[in-house]
Amino acid sequence: MARKFFVGGNWKCNGTAEEVKKIVNTLNEAQVPSQDVVEVVVSPPYVFLPLVKSILRPDFHVAAQNCWVKKGGAFTGEVSAEMLVNLDIPWFVGDKVAYALAQGLKVIACVGETLEQREAGSTMDVVAAQTKAIADRVSNWSNVVIAYEPVWAIGTGKVASPAQAQEVHDELRKWLAKNVSADVAATTRIIYGGSVNGGNCKELGGQADVDGFLVGGASLKPEFIDIIKAAEVKKSA
């Protein structure tokens, strides 16, 4: 079974209500490949989640950025995973993966090495250890997308080369085959994150084991549409 391309836009801590409406308008007006070809998820800051959910085109979905790790209660400022489920927020991106998964949210789980770890040659050990920590908590792999996100490439403008991304994604898939199952390895989307933009997305997306992207800075700009369209490179692959 072919893996459907996945493009996540992680808005992090950005935007005013007006800016958010403008981004959503741009997304809503865009001509992009159909849902059969690409799955698109955007994660606005919490305060904008209901707004974005109410105005975003129905073929795109929203993700919450992180959640509280227990049931609700007297925890100032926290938002529990149960509240997200109650509001029909389907996706989650952040580091509280175990709790989000336990509540039935679909998660984008992030792994990746620092520059020091890459230079020391320990990328795969680091990625394997982080993936194991996630795998230990997953019972339903269809709810998981793994983002390999080298820390040194996040928000730096220093993107991994297509060969670097492919090498790590390939190794990560082999890890899944050995430690989880051949089926999970074949079907789990492994997406690349770290300074993806409209200029580098096609070459990265053309790599056999790059199943999409987790995009930060460029997801706030119109070039996010080009990144979504990079899904088309898989058609000719």
Ligand SMILES: O=C(CO)COP(=O)(O)O
């Ligand atoms: O961290 C990221 C997405 O979660 C990547 O961010 P940038 O695309 O800004 O490097």
